[in-house]
Amino acid sequence: MSYERKNISDLQAYVPGEQPQTGTVIKLNTNEHPDLPHQAVIDALRQFDPELLRRYPSPTAMPFRKLAAQTHGVTTEQIIATNGGDELLRLLLTVFSEPNGKGIGVSDPTYSLYEVLAAIHDTPVTRIARMEDWSLPGDFAKQLNDAGVTLAFIVNPHAPTGRLESVDTLREIASQFNGVLVIDEAYTNFAEHDCLELVREGSGLDNVILLRSLSKGYSLAGLRFGYGIASTPALIQAMDKARDSYNTDAVSQALACAALGACKDVAGSWKKIISERNRMTEELTLRNWIVLPSQTNFILAQAPGGIDDAVRIYQTLKEKGIFVRYFNHPRLLDKLRITIGTPSQNNMLIGALDNMN
Amino acid sequence: MSYERKNISDLQAYVPGEQPQTGTVIKLNTNEHPDLPHQAVIDALRQFDPELLRRYPSPTAMPFRKLAAQTHGVTTEQIIATNGGDELLRLLLTVFSEPNGKGIGVSDPTYSLYEVLAAIHDTPVTRIARMEDWSLPGDFAKQLNDAGVTLAFIVNPHAPTGRLESVDTLREIASQFNGVLVIDEAYTNFAEHDCLELVREGSGLDNVILLRSLSKGYSLAGLRFGYGIASTPALIQAMDKARDSYNTDAVSQALACAALGACKDVAGSWKKIISERNRMTEELTLRNWIVLPSQTNFILAQAPGGIDDAVRIYQTLKEKGIFVRYFNHPRLLDKLRITIGTPSQNNMLIGALDNMN
Numbered sequence: 001m002s003y004e005r006k007n008i009s010d011l012q013a014y015v016p017g018e019q020p021q022t023g024t025v026i027k028l029n030t031n032e033h034p035d036l037p038h039q040a041v042i043d044a045l046r047q048f049d050p051e052l053l054r055r056y057p058s059p060t061a062m063p064f065r066k067l068a069a070q071t072h073g074v075t076t077e078q079i080i081a082t083n084g085g086d087e088l089l090r091l092l093l094t095v096f097s098e099p100n101g102k103g104i105g106v107s108d109p110t111y112s113l114y115e116v117l118a119a120i121h122d123t124p125v126t127r128i129a130r131m132e133d134w135s136l137p138g139d140f141a142k143q144l145n146d147a148g149v150t151l152a153f154i155v156n157p158h159a160p161t162g163r164l165e166s167v168d169t170l171r172e173i174a175s176q177f178n179g180v181l182v183i184d185e186a187y188t189n190f191a192e193h194d195c196l197e198l199v200r201e202g203s204g205l206d207n208v209i210l211l212r213s214l215s216k217g218y219s220l221a222g223l224r225f226g227y228g229i230a231s232t233p234a235l236i237q238a239m240d241k242a243r244d245s246y247n248t249d250a251v252s253q254a255l256a257c258a259a260l261g262a263c264k265d266v267a268g269s270w271k272k273i274i275s276e277r278n279r280m281t282e283e284l285t286l287r288n289w290i291v292l293p294s295q296t297n298f299i300l301a302q303a304p305g306g307i308d309d310a311v312r313i314y315q316t317l318k319e320k321g322i323f324v325r326y327f328n329h330p331r332l333l334d335k336l337r338i339t340i341g342t343p344s345q346n347n348m349l350i351g352a353l354d355n356m357n
Numbered sequence: 358m359s360y361e362r363k364n365i366s367d368l369q370a371y372v373p374g375e376q377p378q379t380g381t382v383i384k385l386n387t388n389e390h391p392d393l394p395h396q397a398v399i400d401a402l403r404q405f406d407p408e409l410l411r412r413y414p415s416p417t418a419m420p421f422r423k424l425a426a427q428t429h430g431v432t433t434e435q436i437i438a439t440n441g442g443d444e445l446l447r448l449l450l451t452v453f454s455e456p457n458g459k460g461i462g463v464s465d466p467t468y469s470l471y472e473v474l475a476a477i478h479d480t481p482v483t484r485i486a487r488m489e490d491w492s493l494p495g496d497f498a499k500q501l502n503d504a505g506v507t508l509a510f511i512v513n514p515h516a517p518t519g520r521l522e523s524v525d526t527l528r529e530i531a532s533q534f535n536g537v538l539v540i541d542e543a544y545t546n547f548a549e550h551d552c553l554e555l556v557r558e559g560s561g562l563d564n565v566i567l568l569r570s571l572s573k574g575y576s577l578a579g580l581r582f583g584y585g586i587a588s589t590p591a592l593i594q595a596m597d598k599a600r601d602s603y604n605t606d607a608v609s610q611a612l613a614c615a616a617l618g619a620c621k622d623v624a625g626s627w628k629k630i631i632s633e634r635n636r637m638t639e640e641l642t643l644r645n646w647i648v649l650p651s652q653t654n655f656i657l658a659q660a661p662g663g664i665d666d667a668v669r670i671y672q673t674l675k676e677k678g679i680f681v682r683y684f685n686h687p688r689l690l691d692k693l694r695i696t697i698g699t700p701s702q703n704n705m706l707i708g709a710l711d712n713m714n
Contacts (some may be wrong), residue, residue, distance in 0.1 A: 003507070003537045003564060004452050004595035013598040019413050032412055042407045045608075050399045053612070054576045055389055056376050083440050083581075086601045094477060095361050099456045113602065120451060120599045150360065180360045207360060219411040222607035238361035241370040242477045244443045245470065250579035251402075251608050255410070 007122040014116040017325055026348060028339040029323040031298050033219035038266050044258035048251060057250035064256050068227055071260055072196055077233035081248050085186055085213040085226030092151060093121045095238050096180045102148035107136055109329045114153050134161045141176035155184040157191045160337045162294025164191050171198055174208050182209050187296035189217030189270045199231040206232045216297055218259040218266060225256040273297050277340045283350050298339045307334045320352050364479040371473040374682055383705060385696040386680040388655050390576035395623050401615035405608060414607035421613050425584055428617055429553055434590035438605050442543055442570040442583030449508060450478045452599050453537045459505035464493055466686045471510050491518045498533035512541040514548045517694045519651025521548050528555055531565050539566050544653035546574030546627045556588040563589045573654055575616040575623060582613040630654050634697045640707050655696045664691045677709050
């Protein structure tokens with residue numbers, strides 16, 4: 001017999017990008033940073049005191065929260081540390097959305113995990129289509145309010161297009177929306193601006209939570225460390241009650257502190273990726289791809305020959321050991337999402353495309 | 358205004374044992390192993406390839422699952438790896454218990470996190486009192502079925518008493534119970550037997566999940582690594598769909614493999630703790646404490662002078678930098694739960710008690 005809840009039986013699980021566990025492929029499919037983590041992180045790993053493995057970690061990740069607060073100009077009480085950004089997303093649903101309630105709101109297309117988490121939580125999803133240019137519609141907040149949702153997610157810069165919304169646009173949505181607005185800034189390190197001013201003192205907003213991740217900007221996808229920055233301590237307190245009691249481990253807390261502590265240095269690597277992103281945009285444009293201007297560490301590129309071409313190129317690249325991402329979404333069928341790798345990896349991708357024709 | 362769900366507003370959060378972050382106290386309050394992790398674990402930490410920090414980890418923790426399957430005589434499909442045993446507990450509620458449904462069943466007293474997780478999930482708890490000798494009542498399964506619960510938790514060996522139920526008792530409960538029975542074996546490394554035969558091929562049961570943790574037996578409380586062993590792959594598949602997509606990180610997967618791979622060696626440390634546990638039981642009994650026979654790495658000891666004595670001793674020990682655990686539960690008010698430390702720590706506790714009188 002089957003014991004699980006019906007919504008779980010019915011669930012289509014989240015499908016992560018392929019993670020081949022050999023070192024010989026070129027992985028441009030899951031937006032990892034192409035460089036090793038900063039030396040300070042590697043030093044923290046090498047010097048980690050094994051005595052701290054034996055003991056329970058700080059349940060609230062206090063050293064990291066203090067550092068993050070200082071780094072971002074907010075208070076410790078506005079920060080929560082989580083086991084990857086994904087845990088924060090799940091926790092947001094747990095705390096701010098009733099199962100069988102009015103559900104959550106997202107812009108469409110978006111990070112597909114939001115919908116999976118809603119299905120796990122057994123709550124509906126209101127999908128609000130992005131405009132032709134992938135911007136948010138002017139009545140986004142009104143549509144959320146009309147649907148009665150209590151929680152909404154905007155990934156900014158946007159995945160999978162790379163588009164960045166202005167702070168003013170997001171401020172207006174937050175001030176009009178009746179629920180909690182999550183701005184998922186997983187890719188913010190590669191963008192021209194972030195939305196920190198919406199959570200800093202004086203923003204006048206009590207309903208904004210920024211999601212940050214060390215996976216992309218800090219080359220730490222393997223570590224699973226993310227955090228939230230909320231416009232009020234009350235939002236954090238509510239999540240703190242509902243998270244797993246020791247949700248982040250001692251090693252990841254130490255390495256996360258080392259990474260964020262080196263943020264000024266690491267910023268140099270973001271500039272290199274931005275430069276490569278701009279170069280790849282030019283290279284593909286020269287080859288008749290239509291590439292959206294991106295503010296992330298990936299580009300969304302429309303294949304010259306449309307859907308069949310996109311599928312063929314995706315498959316052929318895969319056979320050559322070059323992984324990019326293809327999405328089965330009506331507006332994305334003729335496009336590939338390509339992570340920016342090292343200059344040499346990017347050149348190999350261009351070379352492979354040239355050899356295909 | 359307040360944005361969180363009412364059940365979260367109303368929630369009394371789980372209170373973990375105190376975790377003073379200085380090295381000078383004697384921590385006998387959260388059942389950590391007194392020794393460092395096995396050298397193989399420390400080697401795995403020192404030799405960890407930083408390239409694996411950069412990339413996403415194996416989403417299914419496959420290398421660990423293979424090793425655990427081999428170690429325990431089950432198949433890989435019967436194993437799930439989680440971010441501490443606590444994540445497994447939460448996941449069990451998510452998957453096998455409807456919010457606003459008939460809820461979960463527990464024996465009382467028990468690990469207090471079960472109730473907190475139920476409150477977060479907004480589902481009720483049926484508490485079935487343990488007998489005078491802390492055994493489970495003979496109609497335990499019937500009481501669960503009468504209450505209509507779909508998920509029940511038994512910690513075995515039992516916390517906080519240290520009592521061990523027989524495999525036959527648990528087999529009978531599992532075969533009579535209409536829902537999923539979780540046997541929380543967090544302390545099994547210190548017990549005379551475990552319940553593996555209930556999940557191995559031929560058990561005839563389709564509703565049993567064992568919880569294992571590396572926190573206690575493997576000196577890895579700081580790492581957050583636990584796992585479940587289910588009597589059927591169907592139970593694991595359902596949880597696999599609902600867990601966070603990369604729930605365990607690359608470092609903890611590697612260290613967990615090293616730890617479990619050294620299980621035969623580590624067993625020597627369990628014998629030492631068992632020997633110290635038996636010595637401490639004798640020492641305290643000599644001093645007129647009533648100590649329950651324990652099959653764990655802690656003892657539950659009733660103070661010679663009753664409730665006031667227990668509270669006074671708890672406080673005085675704390676002032677001396679010796680932390681033990683006190684529970685505000687009607688049947689535990691005159692008792693202290695004392696983790697077994699190193700021989701020297703245990704002697705210091707005895708010395709402190711002797712100096713108090």
